[in-house]
Amino acid sequence: MNPSSGPELRDIHLPPAPSWWPPAPGWWLLALIVGVLVFLLVRWTLRRARERRWRLRVEAELDRIASTHAAQPDPVRLAADVSQLLRRVARLIEPEAVALRDDAWLGFLDQRLPPAQAEQAPFRRGAGRALIDAPYRRADDPATSALDARALLDLAREWLAHALPRRSARA
Template identity: 35%
Template sequence: MNGQDPLAQLRDIHLPETGGIWPPAPGWWLLAILCAVGLVVAVILWRRQHRNTAWRREARRLMADLEARASMTPGWFSELNALLKRVARRSHPGQNPQAMSGEQWVAFLLATAPDERIASRPVVEAMVASTWQPRPTADPGQALNFAIRWLEAQL
């Protein structure tokens, strides 16, 4: 036999090397891109929702502030009415509530109130009138109760 036997140089059957985990297959790249786009869209929608509902959080915060410092002063009733008008302007923009005053504002508040409209009329009338009176006649507690119920119905 020849010393240079070509069959002696052959190796045994072996499996090919694995490809490894990098770079991923095209399907994984597509999935990663879709997940990234979905995450960006979710963040944008969340921020838009958060920005659009900021006025609701602010209204609740202002109502809690008014509740904490309730008093029988025209200034306090004026602040309460101003808050209700800001909320009304956002929740009923077509009715132009920021321009209403007096009986028209009372009628609007009662029309958009959640319940007990007839029982609430004296409270609302006194609350609106107390804004301009030197000595308010409305009870701040009753005015707050109505305003909180009205506010929660609008939010």
């Protein structure tokens, strides 16, 4: 018997390489987290785009009102159009604003301005006061001709800039 020559042994057979399917539980968890993050990102992006379109539509409507007034000055129509636009926007921001009248309505508008400007109450004591009675006056009324259209439009722009929600409060 020759010690150097032993039994005929075959080499060790390795098991097959692990399959990529089914993945380990950690990969399932990672896929779930990535899926949720992608869903939230798409939802956030769509909401921001909708808010941006809404904001641009409102600002375009105010620009249309201003250009209509510049082409055909009519203080009664201007006050009515600005009042209607602010009411529609306020209804979307806070539905209870629809029921507000007179000084309560002007107070609501003042509250949506920046604190420094809200203290001056430009709606209750300034150009915004025209929103209450100017839409109901006759065009030949002397108080109607005293309406400061530029101040009213600037005040409406300022209010829209601060009142329109930056983040969606609506679901």
